[in-house]
Amino acid sequence: DTGVSQDPRHKITKRGQNVTFRCDPISEHNRLYWYRQTLGQGPEFLTYFQNEAQLEKSRLLSDRFSAERPKGSFSTLEIQRTEQGDSAMYLCASSSQGMGNTIYFGEGSWLTVV
């Protein structure tokens, strides 16, 4: 169990650029989640995958955001035409199927849009 891995850990980008974050979940986990956390706030749910299917997207996920999990393993979160309001930590998490199973979080990817 190597834990949930996220890359890059930090990203500084200019407004209007595109960025992509990668998440590698714990290998046997079929559920994968993305959350966003801004300073002084708790994490907010963005989206959820079960295997390769994206089953829920939050209203927070505007059209500029897209997430994929093409083979049911790793996932990517892309933000197009970044805005300063996108500056946040993007957290990936994973769990196995079943209620009550622990949701494990990665260390997050910090995005700063300048």
Next chain:
Amino acid sequence: AQSVTQLDSQVPVFEEAPVELRCNYSSSVSVYLFWYVQYPNQGLQLLLKYLSGSTLVKGINGFEAEFNKSQTSFHLRKPSVHISDTAEYFCAVILDSGGSNYKLTFGKGTLLTVNP
């Protein structure tokens, strides 16, 4: 919709003192309850969770929490804190319903600062 309220944004305590971090929730259906800890520049680590059964739940690092259904609370306690407990603590819920029983809803967090 469910919500989680952490009543204190900051809690300063001295080392070896007891601490209680308060959490209340609102929901029209049953919930599952969690406490996570976040150390600076790191992700979240599960401290403990309540799914069913005994209302007193013990977690890692000497923390425990008690589920009180009538008061819709899930307060976190530790009898004696250490400097290393300094971190942000988040209370969270998952609805016990068929539709979204995978989605964590978090409170805004409580910053616990343990002073020597």
